[in-house]
Structure formats: structure tokens, C-alpha cells
Amino acid sequence: MEYILTTDSLVKRFGGGAKAVPALQGVSISVKAGEIYSLLGPNGAGKTTFIKCMLGIVFPTSGSGYIFGDPLGSINSKKRIGYLPENHRYPLHLTGEQVLRYFGKLSEVDPVLLEARINETLGLVGMNDWRTMKVRKYSKGMMQRLGLAQALINDPDLIILDEPTDGVDPVGRKEIRDVLTHLKERGKTVFLNSHLLSEVEQISDRVAIMRQGQIITEGKVQDLTSQKNYYEVQIASDQFAQAISLLSPSSTEPEHNKMTIVCETPKELDAQLDLLRSNNISIGAVIPKRSSLEDLFIQLIGNSEVQRASVK
Amino acid sequence: MKQFFAIIEETFREAIAKKTLIGFFIFSTLIIVIAFFVFQSDDVRKAMAEVQNTSHNGNNNADMMAAVVKATVMDIFYAAVSNILYFFIICVGVFATSGLINSQMEKGTIDLLLSKPVPRWLYIFGRYMGGVLIIALEATWFILGMWVVVSTATGMWNYGFLACAFFITLGFAGIYSIVVLTAVLSRSSALSIIIGIGLFFLNGLISLGHAIETMVASSGKSWLTMIANILYYIFPSNSMGSNMGNLLMGKSIEWVPIFVTIGLSGVYLYLATLAFSKKEF
Ligand SMILES: Nc1ncnc2c1ncn2[C@@H]1O[C@H](COP(=O)(O)OP(=O)(O)O)[C@@H](O)[C@H]1O
Numbered sequence: 001m002e003y004i005l006t007t008d009s010l011v012k013r014f015g016g017g018a019k020a021v022p023a024l025q026g027v028s029i030s031v032k033a034g035e036i037y038s039l040l041g042p043n044g045a046g047k048t049t050f051i052k053c054m055l056g057i058v059f060p061t062s063g064s065g066y067i068f069g070d071p072l073g074s075i076n077s078k079k080r081i082g083y084l085p086e087n088h089r090y091p092l093h094l095t096g097e098q099v100l101r102y103f104g105k106l107s108e109v110d111p112v113l114l115e116a117r118i119n120e121t122l123g124l125v126g127m128n129d130w131r132t133m134k135v136r137k138y139s140k141g142m143m144q145r146l147g148l149a150q151a152l153i154n155d156p157d158l159i160i161l162d163e164p165t166d167g168v169d170p171v172g173r174k175e176i177r178d179v180l181t182h183l184k185e186r187g188k189t190v191f192l193n194s195h196l197l198s199e200v201e202q203i204s205d206r207v208a209i210m211r212q213g214q215i216i217t218e219g220k221v222q223d224l225t226s227q228k229n230y231y232e233v234q235i236a237s238d239q240f241a242q243a244i245s246l247l248s249p250s251s252t253e254p255e256h257n258k259m260t261i262v263c264e265t266p267k268e269l270d271a272q273l274d275l276l277r278s279n280n281i282s283i284g285a286v287i288p289k290r291s292s293l294e295d296l297f298i299q300l301i302g303n304s305e306v307q308r309a310s311v312k
Numbered sequence: 313m314k315q316f317f318a319i320i321e322e323t324f325r326e327a328i329a330k331k332t333l334i335g336f337f338i339f340s341t342l343i344i345v346i347a348f349f350v351f352q353s354d355d356v357r358k359a360m361a362e363v364q365n366t367s368h369n370g371n372n373n374a375d376m377m378a379a380v381v382k383a384t385v386m387d388i389f390y391a392a393v394s395n396i397l398y399f400f401i402i403c404v405g406v407f408a409t410s411g412l413i414n415s416q417m418e419k420g421t422i423d424l425l426l427s428k429p430v431p432r433w434l435y436i437f438g439r440y441m442g443g444v445l446i447i448a449l450e451a452t453w454f455i456l457g458m459w460v461v462v463s464t465a466t467g468m469w470n471y472g473f474l475a476c477a478f479f480i481t482l483g484f485a486g487i488y489s490i491v492v493l494t495a496v497l498s499r500s501s502a503l504s505i506i507i508g509i510g511l512f513f514l515n516g517l518i519s520l521g522h523a524i525e526t527m528v529a530s531s532g533k534s535w536l537t538m539i540a541n542i543l544y545y546i547f548p549s550n551s552m553g554s555n556m557g558n559l560l561m562g563k564s565i566e567w568v569p570i571f572v573t574i575g576l577s578g579v580y581l582y583l584a585t586l587a588f589s590k591k592e593f
């Protein structure tokens with residue numbers, strides 16, 4: 001399959017000397033045409049910096065990368081990219097459709113097609129009713145929708161989104177996910193940044209998890225989450241404490257007499273169950289649980305960091 | 313080219329939204345209206361008529377003398393007005409347009425702009441040209457209005473006064489290139505105003521001092537002469553005022569400062585685009 005975005009050992013340090021901030025420490029990523037690729041990680045991991053390197057907003061300290069065969073940040077590649085930045089602002093004196101017209105012209109959209117593109121993108125993000133309202137009066141959710149429309153104005157082949165569902169209500173989030181799925185169906189490639197794992201898990205084909213400027217794991221969502229098998233085991237209440245001491249489960253739900261155990265192989269599960277049986281503990285139920293990306297994420301970057309990230 | 317015009321258009325929209333364009337317009341119109349009433353007032357009309365009468369008393373010599381006096385008075389008047397407008401428009405213009413650069417570099421705005429397939433220099437160049445165009449319009453309106461008011465009152469149509477709009481715009485373009493460079497380097501529009509107007513006045517004072525010195529003292533080179541000579545080639549917009557005087561009094565125009573100003577504006581603008589292209593956001 002064709003890779004449309006590749007980076008090779010991308011390094012970015014902000015500032016110099018002892019105070020230098022190593023935002024990216026050798027990031028190599030390959031994104032295939034037509035997939036939804038998510039970059040996950042806690043705040044400050046370097047996700048935004050990575051995107052800025054791709055668009056030439058900051059310049060990598062070392063390493064290289066290509067988008068559509070052109071070096072990172074080239075004008076040529078930007079013709080086929082749509083970008084929704086993390087904190088995007090528009091000229092407050094413009095209306096929604098004026099914003100799209102302005103960015104459409106900057107993106108060299110064919111003037112004959114521009115008005116049709118404006119109608120189409122506004123319709124796609126559900127902003128038709130507010131197209132003649134000044135951006136000054138937009139709510140955060142409306143801004144995010146306009147931002148998405150703006151990113152799509154040039155009918156890009158690669159859409160890059162930085163925390164697209166940030167500050168959007170649950171309904172709006174669902175709608176944004178639907179738009180992204182719709183784009184994928186039309187053969188577009190989507191690259192997105194998020195610290196909200198549950199958001200991207202459902203729609204991503206592949207994910208990479210970033211921590212302190214490094215990719216610590218990357219792969220298909222199914223492959224990553226099936227590295228370990230989780231089982232929910234139900235025990236009679238009077239034997240629950242004894243069972244915990246035997247199995248050392250990864251999590252427990254005492255009120256339901258349930259615990260979750262982790263087994264790398266089916267044999268390991270057999271051994272664990274044998275252990276319970278040999279101690280005369282009766283097993284109510286064993287239910288296989290697919291580990292969610294959230295679990296993996298927490299395992300990989302540590303609980304404390306996730307908590308810190310979600311507090312921010 | 314389409315991108316360039318889109319940037320110019322957005323520059324105008326921003327200037328309109330910030331009310332700088334309309335503020336400038338209202339103020340200049342007010343001055344023009346005041347000038348109109350001054351020139352229509354009885355006293356001024358009487359004085360005008362006296363000059364007119366003396367020129368029709370049948371005496372050829374007196375006729376000619378009166379015409380010369382009247383023309384000279386009007387030339388000096390025009391030269392004074394154009395120089396006042398020059399200082400006024402440059403100072404107010406720098407205030408009105410310095411923010412046009414910084415608004416582009418705000419977090420959230422710059423990320424979007426840089427993600428578009430537009431070469432970075434074009435944003436700076438487009439904004440610069442937009443700013444110059446705004447001032448050109450204002451200067452033209454101001455000059456044209458004053459010219460019509462004064463000319464209809466005096467019956468003397470000095471077309472040279474119209475060309476002052478060009479000198480004012482050129483003078484502004486020179487100063488604005490320094491303002492833009494400072495704004496890009498410092499990301500502070502306040503500092504760019506201080507530097508732009510500060511250097512404009514400092515340069516004006518030094519060249520004024522130099523001019524007085526050359527009038528008074530005929531002897532060799534002083535430090536003032538040296539500084540003035542250096543500034544002449546590193547600071548744009550020199551001699552615009554005196555050139556307007558030349559034009560109005562029928563003397564020949566000095567072309568060197570015009571070309572130096574155009575050249576220096578190009579250099580400072582180029583440096584600004586260079587700095588902007590290397591900047592990270
Ligand atoms: N312009 C900058 N100057 C200095 N440090 C920066 C700059 N931009 C980002 N950083 C630092 O780089 C690190 C990564 O930031 P960022 O890429 O924004 O992370 P994320 O998007 O994953 O939250 C952080 O430590 C941040 O403080």
C-alpha cells in the first residue's frame with residue numbers, strides 16, 4: 001500500500017543549551033493512503049509539535065519527512081492538505097462563509113468551484129444556518145465546526161486534525177467522528193492527534209502512542225489491544241477475598257464479586273482456573289474481555305500521567 | 313496573484329473592521345470641510361478679491377507683480393499644507409497600520425495561514441502592500457479634497473499639489489518597511505510604532521539640523537553632516553518634504569532620494585520576509 005506521509009527520525013528541540021526542550025526525539029511514522037491514523041499521548045507529549053513539523057510551522061532540528069512525495073512544509077504538499085489546528089482563530093469581523101471564501105482563495109480553490117465548495121463543507125459540518133453570522137458570535141462548538149469546514153475547503157486528500165473534539169459536546173463529537181468516517185469512505189486520509197482515547201479508538205485504523213517525544217508503540221487497534229487477554233472472573237462472595245489473594249487480579253469489583261485477570265496465553269488462563277479449583281473455589285463465570293485502548297494507554301504511559309493529562 | 317489579492321482584500325476588511333479606515337476618512341473630510349469654510353469666509357474672500365482687483369487695474373506692470381505675489385503666496389501655502397499633511401499622515405498611518413502585521417502572527421491565526429499553500433513571504437508582502445494602499449487612498453482623498461477647496465476659492469489650479477499624494481505615500485512606504493521589519497522581529501506592534509515614528513523624527517531632526525548648518529556655516533564637515541550623510545543612505549523617506557516644496561515652487565525634483573527610498577523600502581521589506589520565513593510559531 002502507498003504511504004502518503006512518512007517521517008524518518010524526526011527530532012525537534014526548542015531553544016538551545018541546558019534549557020533546550022526535546023519535544024520530538026526521533027519520530028518515524030508512516031501513514032497509508034485512505035486510513036485514519038491517530039497519534040495519542042498525554043499533554044506535552046509532542047503531538048502538536050509533530051504536526052507543526054509536517055506543515056513547516058516549525059522546522060525539525062534533524063531528520064526528514066515527506067508528504068505526497070514532497071518534503072515536509074512544501075507548498076506543493078500543502079495544496080492537498082487540510083488542517084484544523086488546536087487553537088484556531090479566525091478574523092472576528094468575517095462571517096462563517098467569508099472565512100471559507102478567504103481560506104478557499106488562499107488554498108487556490110478554482111473560483112468557479114469555490115461557492116459550491118463553501119455550500120458543501122458548511123452542509124457537511126451542519127453550519128448552514130450560521131453562515132452569515134459573524135465569527136465573533138460563534139460558540140466553541142460552532143468554531144470547531146467552522147474549523148473543520150475550513151480544513152475541507154480545498155477538498156484535501158490528507159486531513160490533519162489536532163484535538164478535533166476538544167471542547168465539543170458529546171453530540172458534536174459524534175458528528176465530527178461521522179464526518180471523519182465519511183471522509184475515509186471517500187478515500188481521504190485522516191491524521192489526528194488526541195489525548196481522548198475513547199474518541200479515536202472507534203474510528204482509527206492505526207494508532208501510535210507518543211510519550212515524551214517518542215513513539216512507544218504503533219499498530220492496528222485490534223493488534224495493539226489483543227496483545228494481552230483480559231478475563232472477567234466471577235466468584236461466590238464468601239470466597240472472593242481468598243480468590244484475590246491467589247490470582248492477584250489487575251482490577252476488582254467487590255460489589256459484584258468480579259475481578260479481571262490478565263493472561264498472555266490460553267494455557268495461562270487454564271493454570272489460573274486450575275489454581276482456583278484446586279483451592280475449592282467455585283467459579284461463577286469466566287468472560288473474555290477485549291482490552292480497550294485506554295487500558296493499553298494507561299499501562300504504557302503510567303497511570304499518574306494519564307490522570308495528570310486528563311486534569312489539564 | 314489570486315492569493316495576493318485575497319490577502320490585500322482581507323487587509324482592507326481588517327482595517328475597516330478596526331475602524332482605522334473610517335476614522336482616517338472622517339478626520340480628513342472634517343479638515344477639508346473646515347478648509348472649505350475658511351476659504352469661503354468673508355475675510356479671505358475680500359483678501360482674495362483685492363489681489364484679483366489689483367491685477368485688473370489696467371497697469372501691465374502691476375498686473376504682473378500681483379500675479380507673481382499671488383502665485384508665490386499660494387506656492388508657500390501649498391508647500392506648508394503638503395508638509396503638514398506629510399507628517400500627519402505618516403504618524404497616524406503608522407499607528408493605524410502597525411497592527412496589520414501582528415494580527416497575522418497571533419496564536420491560532422498563524423497556524424492556519426502557514427498551513428495554506430501560500431509562500432510565507434507573500435503574507436508579509438501582501439500585508440505591506442495593503443497597508444501602503446490604504447494610506448495611498450487616504451492621502452489621495454486628503455490632497456484631492458484640499459486641492460479642490462483651495463483651487464476653487466483662489467481660481468489657481470496648481471496641479472503639482474496633486475502629486476504630493478505620491479510623495480506622501482512613498483514617504484509612508486519607506487517608514488512602513490521599517491515598522492514591518494520591527495513588527496516581525498519583535499512581534500510587538502507597540503515597539504514597531506515607537507521605532508518607526510521615533511526614527512522618522514530623529515532622522516527629520518538631523519536632516520533639519522544639517523540643512524540649517526549648511527545654510528549658516530559654509531565651512532567643512534561637522535559630525536552632523538557626517539551623520540546626516542550616513543542616514544541619508546540607510547534611512548528611507550529623506551527629502552520628501554523638500555521635494556514637495558520643489559514641485560510646488562516649480563523647481564526641479566531631486567530624484568536620488570526617491571530612488572534611495574524605493575530601494576531601502578525594498579531592502580527592509582526583504583529582510584522582514586526573510587525573518588518571517590525563518591520564524592517558528
Ligand atoms: N514554541 C515552543 N517553544 C518552546 N517549547 C515548546 C514550544 N512548543 C512546544 N513546546 C514544548 O514541547 C513539548 C511538546 O509540546 P506539544 O507538541 O504542544 O505537546 P502536545 O501537543 O502533545 O500536548 C512541551 O514540553 C512544550 O512545552
Ligand SMILES: [Mg+2]
Nearest residue numbers: 047048086162
Ligand atoms: Mg497539542
